[in-house]
Amino acid sequence: MTEERATVTINLDGVDVQVESGQTLIDAAQMAGTYIPRFCYHPRMKAVGLCRACLVEVEGPRGTALVPSCTTPVGDGMIVHTQSETARKAQEGVLEFLLINHPLDCPVCDKGGECPLQDQAFAFGAGETRFVEEKRHYEKPIEISDLILLDRERCILCARCTRFSDEISGDPLIEFKDRGNYVQVITFPDEPFASYFSGNTVQICPVGALTAKPYRFKARPWDIEGVESVSLVDTVHSKISVQTSHNEIIRIYGIDNDATNHGWLSDKDRFVFDHVQSEDRLTTPLVKEDGEFREATWAEAITLVTERLGSFDGDKVAGIGGARSTNEDAYAFSKFLRSVVGTTHLDAQIGDGLDPVFAATATPRAEINDLETAKTILLWGPDLKEELPVLYLRVRRAVTELGANLVIVHPRRTGLDDVATHTIRYKPGTGPDLLRKFAAGDGEYASAREALGEGPVLALVGRTGLAEDPDLAEAVAAFALDLPDAKIMPLMRRGNVFGALDMGVAPTLLPGRVAIDDEAGRSALEEHWGPLPQGTGLDTTGILEALASGELGALVLNGADPVRDYPTPSVAVAALDAAEFVVSFEMFMSDSAAYADVILPVVGLGEVEGTATNLEGRIQKVNRIVPSAGMSRPVWSIIDDLATAMGAEFGATSVEAVGAEITRVAPAYAGVSWDRLTWGDDSEGLVLPGPEGTQPLKHTPVDRGVPVVSGHRVIHTARVLYDDGVMVRNSSGISGLAAAGAAHLHPRDASVLAVTEGDEIVVTVDGEVRLPVVIDPSLVEGTVYVPFNLASTAGLGAVGPLLIDAVRGGDA
Amino acid sequence: MTTSILLARMESHPSDSHTLARYVDTGGYATLRKAIDTMAPEEVTAEVKASNIRGRGGASFPTGVKWGFLPPDTRPRYLVVNGDESEPGTFKDRMLLERDPHQLIEGIVLSAFALDVQHAFVYIRGEYPKPARRLQRAIDEAYEAGYLGENIFGSGFDLDVTVHLGAGAYICGEETALLSSLEGRRGEPRLKPPFPAVEGLYSLPTIVNNVETISNVPWIVENGGAKYAAIGPETSSGTRVMSLSGHLKEPGDYEIVAGITWRELIYEVGGGIRDDRELKAWVPGGASAPWFVPAEHLDTPVTIDDIAKHGSMIGSGAVIVMDDSTNMIGAAHRLVRFFSHESCGQCTPCREGTTWLERILQRILDGYGRPEDMGLLLDISDNISPGLTWPPAMTTICPLGPSVTAPVVSLMKYFGDEVEAMIPGTPISVGGVSGD
Amino acid sequence: MISHWSHENQERAKELLERYPEMRSAVMPLLYIAALEHGHVTEDAMREVAELTGLTAAQVQSVASFYTMYKREPVGKYLVSVCTSISCYLSGADDVLEAIEEETGVLDGETTPDGMISVEHVECSGACGGAPAVSVNWELVEGLEPDKARDLIKWLRDAQPEVVFGDEMQLLFGGRRSFDWGPKETEGAIAALPAFAPYGTVGGEQ
């Protein structure tokens, strides 16, 4: 989508060229094919013009002057010399100045081979050094965080890292220190560069001053291969380059694009990759015998699963999952369960999401780029910094750079509070009540309500925590609809959950955003799938309860771990215990997989190809670059074997074939072609419905009248970026970063319990955990916050009566 | 040879020129009352324009013109008085602050009234606690007496004045660095444009003027811009306080009218060279100014334009005189060392170049010079400011970097032989073959 | 966190934070106050200023380290700063520095073992007309010849004045001044910090 911009004519080294007005010289020249050297300039940050590498000569009224092309906007009739004697003199001078104190240890530098300084030294620089004085010396390299190393001798002081941390991510923990010849980049003593975004500074550092521990010395740039893909860590689907050396993923870089991540990544996107190389990775089928797993052949496993599944009536089988992988995998899962097994009980969510119809088809739906034009942003949902970090960056930019108003409603302080225009805190359960008062602009909410008056308004809505009624988000959306030029973005976190819903992995949806009760849609689908069971099936809650009570017999888990993720873990455990047969598609021995009778090892990041759909409904290509680990296989092909063995004509001969079938079967996906996504107009992805597609179901959010749950004390539990999920746990780079976990109490609740910071208390919801206390004044009195799914908090759950008890000295 | 406008009070009443009593007793704040009672803000600005006064901080920019750059509608606006005085050789603002602070305060109130400013700041270098104390006490007196604060003279015009101390950084004298510093940041200069008048303190329109510049405002408003303009040559109107230092019999601050010759300034005003030695060279306008030498410049007039015509600048009015006993390499090194020490470090050419030059000069002084160093000194300078012209071509954000070339180029231009002589094994007799 | 600051200094901090249109502007004044509380700009001092202004400690360190007068190492009761910039250099400042180094027995940039005197050279002090110039805790002495510089150091060691007054030192040890100083100054310095009432660094009434 390229909107028309006015152009001006500049004379660039003697040639007249048309360039976009408002551009900087450095960009204009580049588009015209002239590359001007640069170090401090980064297109996604404010130009500061301090390295001076990009000096060019511009003719003005008072003769020609040297100007930094990175900060000088083009003007009509401007006469620019990038190669004049003076310009070259200045450019080469700067390069020499940068090199005199540089250690020139390129052979042992991670950046060697892909270093702008090295390249430009070859391109422009004078050969031998004229600098015979002592170079600057610093201890090298020093650890400034668990992930990042800093070599101040290599640093050229371009301030990209410090500006990123201050301007873009908003945690200025790395800064210039001292002055003049002694300026250095550094953190504060014992305050490490602990930022969720620190890896970006490594990527934008133009030299090898900042390096990432997980990558250090792993490879030399010249034997690196890479492929474009998207990060399935969360639903933003940031564009990434997966880079390998000798068939091993060695690093992940962000790829710049306007649509989603602007090139930035969270450290989880960036460093989670090595779980695919973990020893604990499951690489052969496992079959349980007398309570013990043993390795099995695929043939054996497939036969076993078909026999056992085949022994149940279709409607006694259920499927949970499908949100961790590609659309193709989810599609195969959906088609298999509905048309081969013949059940209606399937759900990609684990009781921790939103109503599928609302999430997948809410209208009018916002794109991330609507943040560039929004005047007002209402965020009533998760702490974006923890759950959707790259979206946090985009919202932060909308506020700090583009001047949007931000109204945040959340039970406690969030990562965006510092830049918010209004923050409202509340006790979980009282949300519907608050919504009514807020909508009416009552008393204390008047000014925040006022702020929503200026459109376009963007409503980012989701569950603030797992204890919250999923329908509250839709009620908020329904309220937001009446705001000027309002658009809605339902927020969910898990990898490809939106893709899975689009593939009909939900009791109330059929593939392509078709309502379960849409007869026309259903019969169109039956054209391809054959006859389907009627009616709306059970969601995850229903499935688990039915398994526990014996109404359901078998369960297919597809990359799902209800024991860890379902808000009432005891129910999940009871269900898996009671289930007669459980098969699990997994990469790791998750707590839930441990209950399985058969585990089928599946491929992961870098091994899987297909498409994925993000929270905007943007479909993008996921690409494969390394061979599957061991005997692991893609879900779609395993399912094809199962289906065939069960006598079905499944037709998933290749992932392309599955992809093509989706575009025929799923209305919203009609006309989506991989070629277009890879090379075509849609290389930034394509927001569905596709070119020939329709969206049969366009759901206008409604307030279903969410009940107010009041209690003396209530639990607030939500996910943090580094949790104890199998991916993080098995990623050596970041597994150590998962927080220890604590129970956050309002000061008054703490004093009632007679506990202070650091004391241990026992918290009981569904299960019981013992945690140190953190005093958290940002909570509303009566709210107890515990991070969800950390090693120390697993099993607590989110639903159930809350009890807290001080642990007194002596008792255990 | 000297004229007393700014210094009149302190000369006639040395014992209490800094007190409110004396200030009022000598007609002080009468102008302010007159202006507030009888003049519109535009009229005050008009007088300043008419005076043709050019800034005394170094850049010699016409003050009236600068005031005219303020965008008409944006409020609030700020006035920031630059008392960072750190240019080597300069010590005039220090005297004006210590000896006649009320003159400055009245100038501030008049200027603030003219510019519709309600909060003015005076940024004083941290090494000047005494001037800061004297000014602060005077400000307290002025609040007491109702010349500052709310509703001055019942006019409905309010003004607060805040004194802000620096903490040891010459670069904070540069107006945009000063604003960064005043905002609680590192004293790093900002890109211009935008200029402070448009986007200054807290990104709001801000006028930055030197202490001496503003101290002239009461006289200008009292006597009229035309009268001020009539003093001295048209483009160097008014008086200016020159700081004379170095090898002089009578160093000190002298208020002069532009147009006298350097010979008069050095030999009459400055009392001539100490111990009646020979004059070797002098710095005409602060460390950043290219040097002058007797043979070429002694009888040229001391005006902004004439100095510029001869390839230097009057800058902050700091004249540093060097006699024939001076080690010129040592002198150049001190100046270069200053710029290296004071570079904020943002710009590569300044951060690296000034330090490199300092190291080479130090090495030469230590007796380890190499023949190629002569060419190297000039080529490094040429990389910092291609063409080595005056005013220097800018490769940097602010002029500090290029300023370092002034002493280096002056040294090589007038005293290259002394440098050669310091370099062991330079075949002085057979010049030319050396260095390759 | 600044609860250990003297009541007066807490009040001063509050005033300064309100004085400026934006809180961050108070960083430099607060660093002076914090330095007075801690003896120099310690890590805790920077943490406290960060807490007061809502910045990160790294940001405060970035600002503090830019300015030479915020000493991040312990500094003596008397900070003797010798101007060695051009005008003072031309008038023999290097000899003055040398004399002071000899008399104190410590070198440029060092502090006497008893923590009494720190010696440093500084760039232009704005006393060029009265070169060579030296300042003690930023109170100026002009026209200070090497032998007088020795006497100044001896005097500091013996008299150990609680408050350092420029006029007093000028009278005892100084020579030519840049200009007539006029009447006696009533306030002086109580630490190696500029003596300025709003920052609580003055001692008074000589």
Ligand SMILES: Cc1cc2nc3c(=O)[nH]c(=O)nc-3n(C[C@H](O)[C@H](O)[C@H](O)COP(=O)(O)O)c2cc1C
């Ligand atoms: C490196 C540098 C240092 C400066 N130092 C001072 C200074 O100490 N005092 C001053 O008034 N102006 C100084 N200036 C000039 C200021 O940038 C600005 O032009 C001046 O304060 C404007 O006031 P004026 O127009 O009244 O001269 C300096 C400029 C530069 C580039």
Ligand code: SF4
């Ligand atoms: S020229 Fe030097 S002092 Fe000026 S901004 Fe650049 S680095 Fe800083």
Ligand code: FES
């Ligand atoms: S890229 Fe323009 S100054 Fe650094």
